[in-house]
Amino acid sequence: MLPNRSYRSGPQAHAMRQPWTIFAATVLMLIALATSASAHAVTPGDAGYIQEIFGVHVISFIYLGAKHMITGYDHILFLLGVVFFIYHMKDVAIYVSIFAVGHSVTMILGVWYGWGINAYIIDAIIGLSVVYKALDNLGAFQKWFGFQPNTKAATLIFGLFHGTGLASKILDYQIAEDGLLGNLLSFNVGVELGQLLALFVILIVMGYWRRSPNFMRQATVANVIMVLLGLLLTYQQVMGYIGLHAHV
Template sequence: MMFKPTQFLPATDAPARNWLPALLAVLAALFMLVLPDLAYAHAIAEGDKGYIQEITGVHLVSFAYLGAKHMATGYDHILFLLGVIFFLYRMNQIALYVTLFAIGHSTTMLLGVYFNVGINSYLIDAIIGLSVVYKALDNMGAYQRWFGFQPNTKVATLVFGLFHGFGLSTKIIEYEISPDGLVPNLLAFNVGVEIGQLLALGAILIAMGYWRRTDSFLKHAYTANVVMMSAGFILVGMQLTGYFVS
């Protein structure tokens, strides 16, 4: 059975309200400490960047590894995936939503690089931060309270998947991959991205499985999504700052 966000109310979460300000402050401090790295959400490590620029021809294993590494360390992707599966219990539901996200992510990543369609990296990463905010608010039942209806969560997952894919394709374009072997290398990279996504998802599901067995899940689910929403806003703020000062 899928848990409904409207089954809990923030007003009953008194213990969470007491430690929420401190938790948000710690979260903000952590983001500020690693701000130079976080400002480039989809950036590829310098060593990997040099490797991509230098090689030519087909290198399937190497590109699959780079794709898996990117997804497994992509905190914005992981935050969004956490929001997507937060109230999903059935594996068929989880598989459906993750598949929709993967379809969107893969489509724009592959087509964006192949047709050389790039978007300003700061702006696209700001939109990706907004996807985290959107999903956290959805989990909190905000749209039902504000607008009186529930947006289609499947469509939203697919659409935001498209933006996440553009975030990666924009960075790949900047690194000027050799056209020799481009298509097979991109396909291998995408396979690696999906492998990394499955690894990240597995870790999330294990952690959520343990948490859901405790009483604290129902007590603090709302607060957890407030923290997630705050992280999304921080990401948006950092990217927009980078856009205006760059």
């Protein structure tokens, strides 16, 4: 007789629960961040440093870029959504590269040419990008509208918005023109390194989690939570925009 697999106990059950526990803890941390910080906020210390330096500072800007990516919970949520149901590394590389190209182009060009967009508006759109991707993972567009959006095109488009959000924040701190291009390229390298580190952690957790017999059911719950987090981010930015103009 085959063993009953509907009940698991001991080390095996603990191993199956670990990825879901890690995901839940991560979501709680993201909720805490979302209720207390702006998605693209630059810390006062970093802002002061950006404003005061002149010339090219490669290592410093690589560090700042990596720090931004790792602490940018909106980026992490969208990246998680993009790779959630991608099982082959080749496809992961394609989608992550598309996202990287999108946010690199608008970040560098946005700062270089001074394309500024209200931070509340762009961050609200970024929040909606998380909502979109989670709904896509839930199959909502096919269920509700009978069609499947082009996921690669959507990843590129939202990547452009993510880069624009960062560019808008950098412009607020009036980075010096002396060494601007070198510092921007260094910052972008840091962003990509941070993205690779975040992706590495995500793929490890997802790899273990997908082995769980309850993965698909838990994945539905996880993506619903991501929808709610995206809506929370969007709501915060919309209310911030309304509050800003209410005092003008």
